[in-house]
Amino acid sequence: MSDISTTKATADAMISMTGVAKWYGAFQALNDINISVRKGEKIVLCGPSGSGKSTLIRCINHLEAYQQGEIRVGGILLGHQAKSIDAVRREVGMVFQQFNLFPHLTVLQNCMLAPMRALGLGKAEAEGRARQLLERVKIAEQAEKYPAQLSGGQQQRVAIARALCMRPQVMLFDEPTSALDPEMVKEVLDTMIDLAREGMTMICVTHEMGFARQVADRVIFMASGAIVEEAPPAEFFSDPKHERTRKFLGEILGRH
Amino acid sequence: MGQDEFFFLLMGLKWTVALSAIGFVCGCVAGLGIALARTSGVPLVERITAGYIALFQGTPLLMQLFVVYYGLALVGIKVDAWAAVSVGLTLHASAYLGEIWRGAIEAVPRGQTEASKALALGYVSRMKDVVLPQALRISLPATIGFLVQLIKGTSLASIVGFTELTRAGNIISNQIFQPLTVFGIVGILYFVMCCPLTIYGAHLERKFAASVR
Amino acid sequence: MNYTLDFTPVIEGMPNLLTACLGTFMLAISGMLLATVIGIGGVVLRTSKIKLLRWLVIGFVELIRNTPFLVQIFFIYFALPLAGIRLDPTPTAIIALGINGGAYAIEIIRGGVQSISKGQMEAGLALGLHKAQVFRLIILKPALRAIFPSLTSQFVLLTLTTSIASAISAYELTSVSQRIESDSFRSFEVYFTVTAFYLVISWLMMRLFAFFSARYFAYPVK
Ligand SMILES: Nc1ncnc2c1ncn2[C@@H]1O[C@H](COP(=O)(O)OP(=O)(O)OP(=O)(O)O)[C@@H](O)[C@H]1O
Ligand SMILES: [Mg+2]
Numbered sequence: 001m002s003d004i005s006t007t008k009a010t011a012d013a014m015i016s017m018t019g020v021a022k023w024y025g026a027f028q029a030l031n032d033i034n035i036s037v038r039k040g041e042k043i044v045l046c047g048p049s050g051s052g053k054s055t056l057i058r059c060i061n062h063l064e065a066y067q068q069g070e071i072r073v074g075g076i077l078l079g080h081q082a083k084s085i086d087a088v089r090r091e092v093g094m095v096f097q098q099f100n101l102f103p104h105l106t107v108l109q110n111c112m113l114a115p116m117r118a119l120g121l122g123k124a125e126a127e128g129r130a131r132q133l134l135e136r137v138k139i140a141e142q143a144e145k146y147p148a149q150l151s152g153g154q155q156q157r158v159a160i161a162r163a164l165c166m167r168p169q170v171m172l173f174d175e176p177t178s179a180l181d182p183e184m185v186k187e188v189l190d191t192m193i194d195l196a197r198e199g200m201t202m203i204c205v206t207h208e209m210g211f212a213r214q215v216a217d218r219v220i221f222m223a224s225g226a227i228v229e230e231a232p233p234a235e236f237f238s239d240p241k242h243e244r245t246r247k248f249l250g251e252i253l254g255r256h
Numbered sequence: 257m258g259q260d261e262f263f264f265l266l267m268g269l270k271w272t273v274a275l276s277a278i279g280f281v282c283g284c285v286a287g288l289g290i291a292l293a294r295t296s297g298v299p300l301v302e303r304i305t306a307g308y309i310a311l312f313q314g315t316p317l318l319m320q321l322f323v324v325y326y327g328l329a330l331v332g333i334k335v336d337a338w339a340a341v342s343v344g345l346t347l348h349a350s351a352y353l354g355e356i357w358r359g360a361i362e363a364v365p366r367g368q369t370e371a372s373k374a375l376a377l378g379y380v381s382r383m384k385d386v387v388l389p390q391a392l393r394i395s396l397p398a399t400i401g402f403l404v405q406l407i408k409g410t411s412l413a414s415i416v417g418f419t420e421l422t423r424a425g426n427i428i429s430n431q432i433f434q435p436l437t438v439f440g441i442v443g444i445l446y447f448v449m450c451c452p453l454t455i456y457g458a459h460l461e462r463k464f465a466a467s468v469r
Numbered sequence: 470m471n472y473t474l475d476f477t478p479v480i481e482g483m484p485n486l487l488t489a490c491l492g493t494f495m496l497a498i499s500g501m502l503l504a505t506v507i508g509i510g511g512v513v514l515r516t517s518k519i520k521l522l523r524w525l526v527i528g529f530v531e532l533i534r535n536t537p538f539l540v541q542i543f544f545i546y547f548a549l550p551l552a553g554i555r556l557d558p559t560p561t562a563i564i565a566l567g568i569n570g571g572a573y574a575i576e577i578i579r580g581g582v583q584s585i586s587k588g589q590m591e592a593g594l595a596l597g598l599h600k601a602q603v604f605r606l607i608i609l610k611p612a613l614r615a616i617f618p619s620l621t622s623q624f625v626l627l628t629l630t631t632s633i634a635s636a637i638s639a640y641e642l643t644s645v646s647q648r649i650e651s652d653s654f655r656s657f658e659v660y661f662t663v664t665a666f667y668l669v670i671s672w673l674m675m676r677l678f679a680f681f682s683a684r685y686f687a688y689p690v691k
Pocket of ligand 1: 047
């Protein structure tokens with residue numbers, strides 16, 4: 001376990017990761033990760049492919065198990081027992097690169113499933129919630145359609161609404177716009193910006209640097225399973241400290 | 257169960273192997289004809305072969321054996337049980353293999369046929385040199401799968417009264433009153449025949465899936 | 470050869486044959502239900518953490534797939550009484566059909582579950598659903614949809630296999646037709662007619678499955 005004095009974790013942190021490490025077999029995917037996210041804070045996580053960004057945020061809702069260190073979400077210690085995992089997953093919403101909507105359920109049913117089955121909400125309440133959030137992501141008129149009948153951008157907005165229906169305290173985004181055609185990226189980013197304005201605590205893995213500048217409180221740069229640099233966006237983009245960060249920014253901004 | 261009884265089972269096994277071989281070889285020849293007719297592009301021929309296939313895939317093999325057995329006698333052809341069963345198994349196999357190979361022929365990309373036509377190849381060469389070699393490769397796992405099914409199917413010859421492995425088992429079991437031992441051994445003998453084929457078929461399927469990727 | 474076809478015994482036996490068709494249907498449907506239960510249970514065990522269980526399932530599947538149904542049904546017919554279970558031929562046949570169909574169902578259902586992307590499972594878990602809920606509410610229907618064509622042909626095959634249950638005199642079409650045949654010696658006429666019956670039965674079975682598929686698995690896919 002890591003030394004308390006070296007961690008910035010505070011009692012009011014919404015998410016804190018302390019000395020977290022993870023291995024896939026012999027391969028170390030995460031190495032001594034220390035992050036503390038305050039309530040309402042927005043974090044953008046970036047880094048080259050294979051650097052461990054997905055692994056990191058998937059540890060936060062225990063889609064991946066971690067082997068060392070400690071993760072707390074909203075005061076709950078995320079252990080490996082089913083009980084704490086359930087508790088954390090009810091507080092943490094996740095949006096995937098591939099949307100992962102359920103193809104056999106309508107948009108509305110996609111949004112109602114978990115509130116009814118995991119939170120035990122009644123049907124009427126779940127439906128009210130779902131319609132309200134579909135309204136919020138501006139897709140209420142598609143409620144009765146099936147995922148396959150929607151465009152990628154619409155599907156991703158439904159996925160956001162579906163996660164929000166659980167009234168999570170934290171939202172995790174794993175490259176939510178990378179599977180989208182360019183003309184649909186904006187509608188999803190706009191939805192995320194709205195969400196940020198309303199005060200949601202967010203961790204976003206994304207290479208949309210415009211979004212990072214506009215929304216992020218901090219940008220975290222990862223490489224080879226470790227955090228290399230962490231700074232507010234203005235500083236991060238104008239004055240990166242590390243050589244690897246500079247190289248990465250050169251590649252990613254040069255491309256745009 | 258003594259040595260004599262086991263030897264009797266092995267005699268039955270010999271007939272099971274023979275029936276399977278006859279059914280499979282003759283079924284392959286007839287099945288190739290069915291597959292070609294089924295993909296001939298002549299609507300009437302295609303319709304008739306489709307009906308032939310549906311008939312054999314929609315009725316029990318046991319009934320097919322009965323109908324052939326008594327049907328041959330009816331038209332005045334007096335044959336032994338083994339010959340009638342061989343005819344029945346051949347017809348059965350031709351329909352199943354015909355359907356398997358039809359699927360495989362249709363799975364060969366259209367461009368292959370078009371390219372051979374553009375090269376001025378006639379129907380025979382187009383099929384023999386271009387389409388069928390690819391189709392047979394595609395269909396090999398399913399073909400082996402059907403061979404296993406056919407071997408197991410020969411056990412029904414026992415109900416028609418032909419002494420192959422299963423009927424040999426019946427006879428022994430009635431003699432020595434140890435049905436579990438006898439049918440256990442009979443089952444093991446079938447397993448020893450079929451399992452290597454199943455494993456080989458699965459192996460080919462994996463290999464094929466890997467090479468497509 | 471001056472044999473004349475005579476369908477009189479068939480016509481006289483028609484009421485018996487038609488009720489026997491119901492027996493075949495009953496046998497087939499019960500066999501399918503048992504096969505489905507065994508199939509789902511087998512898949513759960515097949516993906517268990519315990520190696521021994523996984524190997525038992527694999528062994529069961531291969532044993533059943535590589536031996537004839539006729540031998541299996543004889544074995545079960547003689548084995549059940551030794552295990553202290555006394556059953557009539559028809560329930561015995563249902564058990565044999567269920568075991569046989571179950572082995573094939575395990576392989577088919579496993580393929581269907583594997584065809585569902587890992588992302589579906591993860592999305593369900595991330596929403597706070599339990600593993601069993603994810604399987605029941607999210608994986609099952611798309612998996613069933615994916616395997617429905619192969620499940621249909623397997624179950625039509627099971628329907629045809631019921632004729633082999635005549636070997637232990639279970640109540641179904643083939644055994645009834647054998648009785649009419651041995652009373653009348655009009656073998657060809659009887660078996661020809663019964664073959665036509667089977668054709669209708671398997672066609673009906675296929676329609677039934679198509680109906681279910683249209684009713685329960687009709688959601689749009691890309
Ligand atoms: N299930 C797994 N088994 C073994 N190794 C894995 C597994 N999942 C990920 N890895 C490895 O862990 C490392 C980090 O993967 P991760 O998916 O977190 O990267 P990433 O930063 O999200 O990359 P990308 O930008 O491509 O999504 C990679 O080297 C990857 O190969
Ligand atoms: Mg990733």
